[in-house]
Amino acid sequence: MACDAVVKDDVRKTTLKLARPAGVKLVIKSVDDSIEALRSGVTDKYRLFIVVESIEDAYRLAKGYSEIEHINIGGTKPREGADVRLSSTVFATDRDVELLHELSDAGIEVEIRQVPRDEKILI
Template sequence: MIKLFRIDHRLLHGQVAFSWTRSIGADCILVADDEAATDKLKMSTLRLAKPQGIKLVIKSIEDSIKAIKSGVTDKYNLFIVTGSVADAKKICDAIPEINSVNLGGIKNRPGTRQVDQAIFLLPEEEEILHELADRGIELGIQQVPTEKKTIYK
């Protein structure tokens, strides 16, 4: 069961690994990221950030979608983290059961507009998010579970 689907360019770090997994009762974190799935150093860093007793799986976007669709993840309380709005859209397109996305950190880059303290979006990313919202997917801005959730519109 998917407990939370989050976009965060940092993927897995203290805030995500500990606050969110504990709050949502996750027992497995799926990092869905093409670069992380092929970069041994990044994989090692992500493994160091995982909470004790929580399973960590790092897969490409395509392999993540296949795993979720196959049902192999059904036995877990799953926390999915991906690094970009574009990757989140690919996952949402393929997994229609996803009805909400947590917007975490999206880094500042040239051409972005700041929409929240830690969220900077390019115009094409805003278009993607509006498309997801139009499909009925809730887009919640919430850095940590104790913070009040704001709905992105």
């Protein structure tokens, strides 16, 4: 997980560790530390599934590590200012929408799909 807030929250870290599927390694880092680890090559031997907490974190990660080619926005929490409903599970601010379009314009495939059997919605 790449999330600045979770790194500082022991309760959330413990919850994520308990929810981790058997056989899956969980690493929790800040977004900047995640970018540094990706750039260093230390993660090259692994298949990675990186979870972030927000569209902004996904944007920061993709801008900080140019090898990211695909982003799936599985869901976001409704929150103040997130008045744009991109799907039944994705609520975004106008700024979030700008960031997603910037990523898409840069050649990164940005999709909305909560579970694999759902139809892919491209941004």
